[in-house]
Amino acid sequence: MSSAPSLASPRQVKLACRDLWKLYGARPRDAMAAAMPLVEDKDRLRSELAGSGHVAAVAGASLEVHEAEIFVLMGLSGSGKSTLLRCLTRLIEPTSGKVLLDGEDLLAASRHRMVELRRHAMGMVFQNFGLLPHLTVLDNVAFPLRVQGIEASKRYARAREMIELVGLRGLEGHFPSQLSGGQQQRVGIARSLAVGPQIWFLDEPFSALDPLIRRQMQDEFIRLQKMLRKTIVFVTHDVQEAFRLADRIAIMRHGSIVQMGTPAEIALAPANAYIAEFLRDIPTLRVIKAADVMRPLAADTSPAHVVSGSAVLEEIVPLVLNGTPLVGVQDEAGAIVGQVTAAEIAELARQGRD
Template sequence: MSEKKEQPQIVIKNLWKIYGKDPKRIFTKKMQDLSKDEIQEKTGCIVGMRNISLEVERGQFYILMGLSGSGKSTLIRALIRLIKPTDGSIEINGKDITKMNSEQLLHFRRDTYGMVFQHYGLLPHQTVLDNAAYGLKIRGVPKGERYAKAMRTLETVGLKGWEDYYPGSLSGGMQQRVGLARALANDPDILLMDEPFSGLDPLIRRQMQDELVELQEKLQKTIVFVTHDLHEALKLGDQIAIMRNGELVQVGTPEDIVSNPADDYVQEFVRDASPAKVLTAGTIMESPKVLLYAWEGPKTALTLLRSNNRKAAFVVDKGHKLLGVVKESKLEQLLNLAEKPKGIPLSAIKKITSVTEDTIVEDLFSIVSENPYPIPVVDENNKFKGMVTTDQIFESIAPAADEGGDND
């Protein structure tokens, strides 16, 4: 997250959506304290969104997650005012879109958003190229220019050579690429994606997710992404907001959500999540009891090891960079030498596979099975940060393992 204090790109405050006859009249501040069911009982109105407040930073990949009927689709539609909220405000780039008239709204939509839909929402009677260029056409971009731009975005999403086909002759995955190209052609500030991959085969879905991650690294757009699939949310999101019955239940990073579910509902949600895919070496690592410095004499090192009941320890250099691991037996050998070395010589240090803090736990399994030592965790400069033991790995994945693992 950026250090400099910047106004978040999307600021939602106390947003309500109530369906029913004349909801504006029915809506009162007193409702703030009532639950969804109480409101429905008293007024006969259905609550679509209940008092939602959240912020999305520029460049953030923001996930709205929940089961069907949780209000996530309502919320993403409210962001572009396909649905008009009953109360509350939505500020985008500092402008409150709930107060715009229809003319302002048309222009704001043209200039700000790209949207991708679950069932693609393509025009079957137009070619792939025309579909991709549709947003530009609405903006009034001349034909030659919009085709050139649309061609470029089609290339970005890997659809070069398909521009003259009609959407009906494309597979679902490819149609969604057209949808994505259409949204990107406008070079929008904010990309809204409403369950874009839900209708796709699992393999295609995973491939599209990977490509989206790659694309986002390049584009750095603000993305609001709706999904009901936890794995998708954990894989893609910087920030995840979990919704239930039109309310926000928990907002946090993928790790927060999995390691500290706010309530039973979230717990139930993440039950099937394999923590091994979310937790990283950075979150579960600990400091070693003993850390040896290469310039220390073998005698000191041996004393340290023995006083802590350790058989081996990691060795770092002056810059705190990881050199490897040294065993008790090796140190003893050093002491038996005729000429006792001043520090621990490199020859006595065994090189060892290290990981970085953002390595996910799943990737640690194979390393653990390879060597008997804990796994050292380093930063990008090979500076020693901590270590992960086999016990910690199993502890971290234990809850899900008890429930029978993930089979989604």
């Protein structure tokens, strides 16, 4: 299938890493230097490192995260995704490579500079909610602003805004022990947003929640992103969650990125058998959006039905089953910029079953 016209202009790169490595062992930098001649053959390199008592938790990762996108790091337990996220924030010190935030090399930044960036530019949410049990919801959300030295009236006003944003108005005086798991995670999200971060890091934020609450939190996350347009790095081992939330995905294995792209790009062309196995339970029509596969609108065509470019193809199926031969696709401004035909949807559905 031919590539689709783009609905959006290219986004600016907010965060990038270049050939990032993290080794664990007695002398990681010496081991890295000695193994560099093998850098193009990662299997041999891992064997060489293992022989010297070292393990590569992140192995030559390179990626770019664009402004206002949700970039998901996905992989099985032990694949290196959480270690990579912590290297991007320097909560863990990389062994070698580069990490660039708005072009600034974070690996060259001083400890003081990193503290300032984490306080003002970075928001973080982890699987463990990390709420302070002796503080109320309001005080928990206001806590990072308190650390910044912001006066009480301003920090509490900001905290109340964030509490309302995540749907917890009326619970400001409650303590964490009085909240459900989903409510506690919302407090964690509100707290991380209180500082107005430029970039938001989330590491398995919903994995400790029950399936129904997890789905609700994903819905909440999508709602917040539509409002706030944050740049987000999101870690998960759940393929359904990754494909539901992501603008782009990097799939990791043994510390390396084995495929990177949009959900549609990965679903339509898995790089290898490992990726294909990952995708076995993903319904293709729930992953691919109209904008991913649309063609230019045929001349003198006036579609009877029009959908947003962000609509997944599953939403179009009822129209096709009712006899609609093609559906128009519109951009964010409401202009019709392409079309998807019933025949193309049928072909994609067939591919998903093969």
